[in-house]
Amino acid sequence: MGGAAATSMVTEWRNWSGSVVASPGQIASPRDEAELAAIIRAAAQVRVVGAGHSFMPLCETGGTLISMADYQGALEIAPDRRTVWAPAGWSLDRLGVALWAEGLSLINQGDIDPQSLAGATATGTHGTGADLGSIATQACGYRLMLADGTTTECGPGDELFEAQRLSLGLFGIATAIRIHVVPAYYLEERIERRHFDAVAERIDELGAATRHMEFFVFPYSNQVTFKTLHPVPAADFVPAKDDDSVFGLICELGAAAPSMIPTLQRTIMRMSGRATRRSGPAHRIFPSERSIRFEEMEYELPRANGIPILREAIAHIRKHRLPIAFPFEFRLTAADDIWLSPFNAGPAASLSFHQYAGMPWRAHFSAIEAIFRSGGGRPHWAKRHTLTTADVHRLYPRAADFLRVRKRVDPAGKFVNAHVAQLFDIQVAHPLAT
Structure with missing residues (x-):
């Protein structure tokens, strides 16, 4: 525990479609809380990548790109079996298999399952069903590591939770997400x-x-x-x-x-x-x-x-x-x-x-x-669009609250990249490497 995280010095990173190209300073794969905290504290700019299925440059960074795929964790099933804490970096594929082994299933999901649970909730990814919400609606709690390397937990009634439900990666790095589940079907x-x-x-x-x-x-x-x-x-x-x-x-x-x-x-x-x-x-x-x-x-x-x-x-x-x-x-x-x-x-x-x-x-x-x-x-936030800051505030009356919480938990903008800075008109003290 707490050893050096696996890192890769790369010259180029591409998303799944090949249209988003970035040159991160490093890609890090922390295995535990100590490794993740050390990476975050040492970095000026951090973004997290899942399966790279975002078509917008949400993962683009010239700083540190973090993959949570190797982060240690396991399902924590509530006594009533209606919710579980799941590792945030697990793919929906891996999560579905693990839940099935416990006699449980996700309420709903889309038709692509390599995405990480955290990435799916953070972007509003969804499946189909007239009476079924996006994957983010299944979340009822988050364990987050913040910009200073400390951890926190949030749930319903907490402003951080309300903002984090669809976060675009702006509040911290989710290590585990509590989700509603149903008996396997x-x-x-x-x-x-x-x-x-x-x-x-x-x-x-x-x-x-x-x-x-x-x-x-x-x-x-x-x-x-x-x-x-x-x-x-x-x-x-x-x-x-x-x-x-x-x-x-x-x-x-x-x-x-x-x-x-x-x-x-x-x-x-x-x-x-x-x-x-x-x-x-x-x-x-x-x-x-x-x-x-x-x-x-x-x-x-x-x-x-x-x-x-x-x-x-x-x-x-x-x-x-x-x-x-x-x-x-x-x-x-x-x-x-x-x-x-x-x-x-x-x-x-x-x-x-x-x-x-x-x-x-x-x-x-x-x-x-x-x-x-x-x-x-x-x-959809992760798929191609040309929204401006004015569009965001016109379409989303709670955008100001979202940005207020962001500024409170990450005042230096460690989790901000050039794309979200432009989208939300976020001013940061450090230069945004791309």
């Missing part, structure tokens, strides 16, 4: 092809019919890939891994010959006519294969605006024949009361807009972002 996944208009006209009914509902629609196809997840008493077969090799080929062909994209998208939808079904432990059914790299923007809109804005975005792409290789993703998410959550304005429809990582995306994202904003949308 199985899910059945059903995927089928449906007509877009048929789904759009019944979206509220379809969202209420199953615990989880979402769909994917290519901008040049009138068919959607409609997906539901619903609890079942037990699994009757072991789920198989997704195979996205055909879609990968479509993306490569589209990148080489953009004019072919409309035909390719209609072709792949015709090929996907067979409905599929699988079931298994919830933590194995939630995730999907995501081996094809992409860039992503996501906006959370008032639920009634979701379908009309999706139609407008598709019409824009078709009118201008934009070479967009990926489908839109449409999900439903419940409202919450988290200060900086894009869901605190009410129940939301989540629209995700992707582009294949091998193709241009910035100009297309700009055009679609304007459409999303026109519908009252708020962006």
